[in-house]
Amino acid sequence: MQINQEAPLRPDDPRKVGRYALLGRLGEGGQGVVYLGRAAEGGLVTVKLLRGGSGASDRARARFVKEADAARKVAAPQTARILDARLTGERPYIVSEYVKGPTLQDMIAGEGPLAGAELKKVAVRTAAALAAIHRAGIVHRDFKPANVVLGPKGAKVIDFGVARSFESGTPQTSHPVGTPAYMSPEQIEDDPVGPKADVFAWGATMVYAATGRPPFGRGPSAAVMRRITDREPDLGELKGSLRGLVARCLDKQPAARPTATEIVRFLRAEARPAPPQPRKVPRYRSRMIYALMAVMALGFVLGIVLSG
Known part of the structure; x- marks a missing residue:
């Protein structure tokens, strides 16, 4: 689901849901509409309202419940916290x-690609978010640039709308779901999907952040998905150690990709300053020191002989 800047409420939008006043629209997708809301205590919140309300299908309601359950299991500063939810009644909603x-x-589209320290900050925070999601036993399955919000305290991952649990690290098979440009080969081919699918999506998202375009191009969904399964990614201007890491994340084989935790460790190790190296004494200076020591030793010996 794309989260945009606030837009005015439409005539058919509710003005209040539960104890939350709705102030404007932030975005919408196939599952529901996201509003900017204000809690009774006065703080701003995000309210996701299930599309169709009481007329929503059992399947849509079940997916909505799964989203809330998945998001509640994740507690990390790099993800948007779930604050409240009502999953029954005429207007099921999730407050985050x-x-x-x-x-x-939106940032890349408006201001151009990221580079240097700014790119690495986004990389490590989003990887840390995925690591926390995976520790909670969840696969996001729709990680992409539109689901990363660049907040005042850094990047945060949002929208667990198609997330699902996995048992003891064993992937679960499901029909293909996600955003084509950031889907992994196993999602496209309807193979078992596990945390490594999120790692692939992270790699594709980093390419977009660094170059302004996804690694397998744009165009009709079928064409993009065919490139993902059959062609190598275009990493563009992505440079340095991050380029090699992203290339590993975009491997067609899930087993060849690093885990999100390994990505975080790599990025944090890269960010640490190198330990100070012992200062080397120039060779000519060391020779002078040895010569001086030899002269001093000889003088000491001569002094002993003469005094005797």
């Missing part, structure tokens, strides 16, 4: 932390 800021997609 409001993160003020543009999505990564």
Whole structure:
């Protein structure tokens, strides 16, 4: 689901849901509409309202419940926290932390690619978010630039709309779901999907952040998905150690990709300053020191002989 800047409420939008006043629209997708809301205590929140309300299908309601359950299991500063939820009644909704800021997609589209320290900050925070999601036994399955919000305290991952649990690290098979440009080969081919699918999506998202375009191009969904399964990614201007890491994340084989935790460790190790190296004494200076020591030793010996 794309989260945009606030837009006015439409005539058919509710003005209040539960104890939350709705102030404007933030975005919408196939599952529901996301609103900017204000809690009774006065704080701003994000309210996701299930599309169709009481007329929503059992399947849509079940997916909505799964989203809330998945998001509640994840407790990390790099993800938007679930604050409240009502999953029954005429208007099921999920209330989450409001993160003020543009999505990564909007930022890159408006201001151009990231580079240097700014790119690495987004890389490590989003990888840390995925690591926390995976520790909770969840696969996000729709990680992409539109689901990364660049808030005042750094990047945060949002929208667990197609997330699902996995048992003891064993992937679960499901029909293909996600955003084509950031889907892994196993999602496209309807193979078992596990945490490594999120790692592939992270790699594709980092390419977009660094170059302004996804690694397998744009165009009709079928064409993009065919490139993902059959062609090598275009990493563009992505440079340095991050380029090699991203290339590993975009490997066609899930087993060849690093885990999200390994990505975080690699990035944090890269960010640490190198330990100070012992100062080397120039060779000519060391020779002078040895010569001086020899002269001093000889003088000491001569002094003993003469005094005797």
